[in-house]
Amino acid sequence: MAEIKDPENTILMELTGGTVVIELLPDIAPKHAERMKELARAGQYDNVAFHRVIDGFMAQTGDVQNGNMESGFNLRMAGTGGSDLPDLPAEFSGIPHDRGTLGAARSANPDSANSQFFINFSDNHFLNRQYTVYGRVISGMEHVDAITRGEPPAAPDRMISVKVAADA
Numbered sequence: 001m002a003e004i005k006d007p008e009n010t011i012l013m014e015l016t017g018g019t020v021v022i023e024l025l026p027d028i029a030p031k032h033a034e035r036m037k038e039l040a041r042a043g044q045y046d047n048v049a050f051h052r053v054i055d056g057f058m059a060q061t062g063d064v065q066n067g068n069m070e071s072g073f074n075l076r077m078a079g080t081g082g083s084d085l086p087d088l089p090a091e092f093s094g095i096p097h098d099r100g101t102l103g104a105a106r107s108a109n110p111d112s113a114n115s116q117f118f119i120n121f122s123d124n125h126f127l128n129r130q131y132t133v134y135g136r137v138i139s140g141m142e143h144v145d146a147i148t149r150g151e152p153p154a155a156p157d158r159m160i161s162v163k164v165a166a167d168a
Contacts, residue, residue, distance in 0.1 A: 002139035082114030102135035
């Protein structure tokens with residue numbers, strides 16, 4: 001596992017294959033970084049499915065309303081929900097959407113990001129300055145690469161648990 005420099009701004013995402021360590025970027029996207037920590041601390045990301053996984057592009061998850069495996073994962077609705085918290089304003093930056101970066105999923109409205117996010121499988125620079133980058137995988141990208149593909153996958157992988165490293 002990677003060396004964790006700032007446990008308060010590091011996420012530990014447990015997948016079937018192992019732990020993915022994500023360094024949040026609070027200096028770049030403070031509201032998005034704070035939201036991820038808030039939802040992780042509330043346990044809302046636990047058991048949420050990866051509902052949109054496109055080979056060579058990205059793996060999307062974080063629909064805490066419709067994607068929880070225990071409360072009745074809804075394939076038809078997965079990807080349409082968020083949390084009960086208000087949407088976030090865009091925090092676009094010059095940070096590129098490189099392989100392993102974490103981006104905020106949203107609708108056509110730039111200020112509609114809420115709980116959903118994606119991890120880039122490859123450099124997706126066409127997304128630059130259009131979607132908020134607020135973290136990067138620093139360890140465990142091989143586990144992200146192993147996530148089952150599909151829109152949605154027939155048997156989706158899920159985030160077993162998501163914790164802030166300071167609390168682990």
